[in-house]
Amino acid sequence: MASKTLWAALVFAALPAGPVAAQIRDGSYSGTLQCGDMVSNPSQKGWTHPVRLTVSGRSVAWERLDDRLTERGSAQLQKGRVTFKLDGQWNPGQRSTGQWRNEARLELKGSTLSGPATIYAAGSDQRLRDCSVQVAVTTASPSGTPPGGSAETKRSPNAVPAAGPAQSAHAAPDAHSSDGDAIRREHQRRHEERLAQTREEQKRRGERTWEEEQADYQRQLQERRKASEDADRKRNQDFEREQERAAQERAASAAKQTALGTAAAGRQxxxxxxxxxxxxxxxxxxxxxxxxxxxxxxxxxxxxxxxxxxxxxxxxxxxxxxxxxxxxxxxxxxxxxxxxxxxxxxxxxxxxxxxxxxxxxxxxxxxxxxxxxxxxxxxxxxxxx
Structure with missing residues (x-):
């Protein structure tokens, strides 16, 4: 019976533990939003604005620190990544007016939350500026320790207690004790291998998902750019056709007027x-x-x-x-x-x-x-x- 109890405890200890996700400590962090030249008018040069991220649990709030404008919003931090969809506008009394949309996709790498951002015209997919975000943060140290426990694996309620002084006279022979230690070490090694494989697979799946999301994001950007370019091309073609049609009408009218004038001059x-x-x-x-x-x-x-x-x-x-x-x-x-x-x-x-x-x-x-x-x-x- 004791042997079965020991095997149950070893099997329980070999079960893989859940993954420990990176976490940003609660608090406010300052960083920068750096944007390039205006896409449609490169003469309007790029700029850099300070931003502030406020972390509370998994919630991350964004605020652009500029008295001339308002751009705020919040999103959820999941697996070390957060995606903001922000609406911005110029404050009353400013020389500039209007609204815009800012989409930022940030990833926690070490102690930096960073990634690309794109500013669009409000209510449309017209891309205004391509940007990048950098925010230094403080992360919590990952720990596999279960709540309320120590770094060592908790003892199973059914585990066989170690022999005390009173039991020493009835302890198992040394050969049997050595076999048990070897079994426990082997099961511990296998447990650690499974745990490492599980975490590596989870990490790989997470990275692949992030890459797929980035690919989808870039594909959407390309589609929006192509749609905008196609629309501009169509407008130009329509304008050129209209100009050509008007020129043809003027030429036809002039030719008709010349013919009428020539005939009248002959008669008169x-x-x-x-x-x-x-x-x-x-x-x-x-x-x-x-x-x-x-x-x-x-x-x-x-x-x-x-x-x-x-x-x-x-x-x-x-x-x-x-x-x-x-x-x-x-x-x-x-x-x-x-x-x-x-x-x-x-x-x-x-x-x-x-x-x-x-x-x-x-x-x-x-x-x-x-x-x-x-x-x-x-x-x-x-x-x-």
Whole structure:
């Protein structure tokens, strides 16, 4: 019976103990959040801010120590790792405004809690800055001692007590005692091997899980970056297509206007010649100014011919005021207006308007743009209704 009791005690002692996880002592610890340049605008350089972590049991609270902003939050420490998902914002009265999101993934290595952090725009996956966190902490010494016990394994209630002085006369023979000691040592050795294997396997599983989490995190970052780049690329492509479409429409409109003007000039060639239009002006291309930018309008003979064929215009005549060649246009029910041009070789630039005996030079971008719109309207009766 004593032999069975001894074997039960040895088997109980050989059972593997549970793993002892690293633990940070309760308290407040100071560290740094160091961030690189703005991802979308590298001219906005990186910076370093102090942070404070407050540990209470497994709870870890985060606070960015900067009077200009607020960024706080908490998370749970598990297997020496903690992941923060923080919301931040500028405090009222600051020149900067807005909110952001900060994700930090920290791991306890020795006496340092460190890892990567990424700052995003609030409410989106737009990455603003890539960062790193370093916080020196104090860790509790791991111990396998069960609560309320000593470093030595507690004796089983059923273990056979050591022989005292009163039992010495009835003690087992020396050979039997030596065999028992050898058995106990062998079982202790096996127990320690199993315990070491168990802890090593648990550590390996924990490291593999952390690596998998890091891989998932990096994969998510890559997916977000790719989605953001794809969105930017699509916006640029849409803008380029819109610009190309608008350019094609302008080219088609200009080609149509040129064809109409050429046909009208052919039909009205005799009338234009009879008008006595200035030789310089009749061979010139007219230019108008839209909000400060000079743009080719059409040949002078095309413009005159299109107005001659517009039934809403009563008459078109050649004019010359203060040495500037021009064209007088009379619309029904409206006083006549004379358009005066400044010529340079084969180019004629709209310069002034004359009406009721008064000539006024065009000076402001608004003046030029208004006259340019009027000149275009006179060539199309639809625009005059």
């Amino acid at each position: 060639a005799a009338r234009i010649k009879a008008m006595g239009l200035s030789a310089t002006l009749s061979k010139s291309v007219l230019y108008v100014n839209y909000m400060g930018r000079w743009t080719e309008f059409m040949p002078a003979t095309h413009w005159v011919a299109l107005m001659l064929e517009n039934p809403l215009i009563a008459s078109v005549e050649a004019a010359n005021v203060r040495g500037y060649p021009g064209i007088l246009v009379k619309r029904s029910g409206v006083p006549s207006t004379t358009f005066l041009f400044r010529t340079e070789g084969s180019e004629a630039y709209i310069h002034a308007l004359a009406s009721e005996g008064k000539a006024e030079a065009l000076r402001t971008p608004t003046d030029f743009s208004t006259v340019a719109a009027l000149m275009r309207a006179l060539t199309d009766q639809k625009n005059m209704r």
